[in-house]
Amino acid sequence: MTRLTTLTGWGRYPRHATRLSAPRDTDALAQALRMGPAIARGLGRAYGDSAVGAHTISMRHFDRMIAFDPASGQLVAEAGVSLAEIIEAFLPRGWFPFVTPGTRFVTLGGAIAADVHGKNHHGEGSFGAFTDWIDLMGADGQVTRCSRDANAELFRHTLGGMGLTGVILRAAIRLRPVESGWIRQRTIPAPGLEAALDAFEAGMDATYSVAWIDCLASGAALGRSLVMLGEHAARADLPTERRARPYQTPPRRRRSLPIDLPGFVLNPASVRAFNAAYYTLGRVKSGAQLVDWESYFYPLDAIGGWNRLYGRRGFMQFQCALPLDAGRAGLQRLLQAIAGSGAGSFLAVLKRFGPQDSPVSFPMPGYTLALDFPLTARSLALMPHLDRITTDHGGRFYLAKDSRMSAETLIRTDPRMADFAAWRQARGLSAQFASAQSERLGL
Numbered sequence: 236m237t238r239l240t241t242l243t244g245w246g247r248y249p250r251h252a253t254r255l256s257a258p259r260d261t262d263a264l265a266q267a268l269r270m271g272p273a274i275a276r277g278l279g280r281a282y283g284d285s286a287v288g289a290h291t292i293s294m295r296h297f298d299r300m301i302a303f304d305p306a307s308g309q310l311v312a313e314a315g316v317s318l319a320e321i322i323e324a325f326l327p328r329g330w331f332p333f334v335t336p337g338t339r340f341v342t343l344g345g346a347i348a349a350d351v352h353g354k355n356h357h358g359e360g361s362f363g364a365f366t367d368w369i370d371l372m373g374a375d376g377q378v379t380r381c382s383r384d385a386n387a388e389l390f391r392h393t394l395g396g397m398g399l400t401g402v403i404l405r406a407a408i409r410l411r412p413v414e415s416g417w418i419r420q421r422t423i424p425a426p427g428l429e430a431a432l433d434a435f436e437a438g439m440d441a442t443y444s445v446a447w448i449d450c451l452a453s454g455a456a457l458g459r460s461l462v463m464l465g466e467h468a469a470r471a472d473l474p475t476e477r478r479a480r481p482y483q484t485p486p487r488r489r490r491s492l493p494i495d496l497p498g499f500v501l502n503p504a505s506v507r508a509f510n511a512a513y514y515t516l517g518r519v520k521s522g523a524q525l526v527d528w529e530s531y532f533y534p535l536d537a538i539g540g541w542n543r544l545y546g547r548r549g550f551m552q553f554q555c556a557l558p559l560d561a562g563r564a565g566l567q568r569l570l571q572a573i574a575g576s577g578a579g580s581f582l583a584v585l586k587r588f589g590p591q592d593s594p595v596s597f598p599m600p601g602y603t604l605a606l607d608f609p610l611t612a613r614s615l616a617l618m619p620h621l622d623r624i625t626t627d628h629g630g631r632f633y634l635a636k637d638s639r640m641s642a643e644t645l646i647r648t649d650p651r652m653a654d655f656a657a658w659r660q661a662r663g664l665s666a667q668f669a670s671a672q673s674e675r676l677g678l
């Protein structure tokens with residue numbers, strides 16, 4: 236039932252030896268938890284080491300959808316059900332997740348534990364805003380139902396608590412009614428950072444907003460971006476021939492990257508050339524268009540195993556949030572440092588965050604910048620510099636993307652985490668639930 240293996244997160248770095256269990260029911264899960272400190276794992280889409288520990292418990296066998304109430308849109312499902320499975324079952328019936336990250340291959344447990352955000356945080360908040368209750372198993376095998384009304388403290392620390400409060404067994408979340416599987420997208424080319432941030436502010440009423448940002452552009456073009464606003468299309472927005480089957484979108488061929496690409500494929504010159512071409516193409520195609528839900532929400536899901544793009548050594552993601560007031564200056568400094576180093580990749584994303592009330596979740600009102608870096612000496616040397624700029628501008632880092640931050644940086648940027656560690660200690664949770672990340676960060 237338990238085997239010794241090596242596991243990583245999506246970035247394939249760092250690598251950890253672990254005992255891996257994959258229980259099939261609650262009795263087997265309770266038994267696995269009696270073996271000592273453990274951490275739950277969903278689909279392993281967190282980039283770093285948050286879903287691997289000395290003992291890792293895969294929750295993939297907890298994959299049943301239990302109940303759906305069409306009056307409220309409430310879905311009760313087990314923690315191992317993925318957003319992809321939810322969309323497959325519910326989009327044809329007119330429902331879509333309220334909040335989704337940039338991949339649909341995440342589990343309900345992983346989405347709750349990281350309290351993930353989508354392109355609509357500025358107006359609608361994070362995944363937790365649409366989570367009604369959670370059933371959580373403790374190390375003693377007892378299951379506690381927690382919600383805003385019952386065991387509220389446990390509920391609030393579980394949303395964003397990165398699996399460190401117990402194992403999420405099942406949860407009730409709410410889905411959004413939609414009239415089609417299409418998005419009305421408006422692309423706004425922004426020749427520089429100021430224009431991009433202005434476009435976000437002007438687009439605060441849009442349900443979705445996100446920008447692809449050219450992190451290697453410099454000088455007057457620093458921060459040039461394609462800002463994409465989106466709304467779920469009503470049936471009446473579709474061309475007449477699509478109205479009879481509004482949820483049907485063209486099937487997309489999923490391709491897979493069969494091999495690790497050699498590191499030199501993604502060098503600064505190739506990334507710079509790609510970015511320039513992508514921005515030019517985006518400018519040409521700017522304006523309003525109808526795009527299918529997969530293209531708008533999950534462009535990367537079309538390439539299975541794209542994490543092999545960065546070669547065998549793996550990669551890391553840098554994601555910070557910056558407060559609204561210092562955000563512009565902070566982003567400018569970050570982009571100058573990244574463009575100056577030539578180390579960034581073409582996968583760089585900027586979003587606007589709105590209010591967030593939580594003792595542990597990542598978002599804060601302001602902006603979030605996320606970008607991938609191949610694991611090279613050059614990018615590793617750049618990271619402490621980016622950490623410092625983020626710290627100096629009152630920002631913080633996303634644990635679901637972190638693979639290398641120091642405990643000192645975490646506490647300096649996010650003092651709430653010292654309270655979280657003390658909260659865990661006081662309840663005996665530190666000795667029961669631990670990941671490689673929680674140990675590295677002193678959580």
Ligand SMILES: Cc1cc2nc3c(=O)[nH]c(=O)nc-3n(C[C@H](O)[C@H](O)[C@H](O)COP(=O)(O)OP(=O)(O)OC[C@H]3O[C@@H](n4cnc5c(N)ncnc54)[C@H](O)[C@@H]3O)c2cc1C
Nearest residue numbers: 277278279280281336337342344345348351352397398403
């Ligand atoms: C291409 C890509 C795009 C992404 N875009 C976004 C984005 O836009 N916004 C965003 O917020 N995130 C984003 N992410 C990150 C991703 O959404 C989160 O890391 C999410 O937690 C992954 O879910 P998972 O099921 O793979 O969980 P895992 O990676 O397996 O685990 C993540 C965390 O959840 C905990 N966990 C998992 N299951 C349980 C459970 N049953 N009980 C208790 N704890 C559990 C783990 O212990 C761990 O701490 C992206 C990731 C990728 C690869």
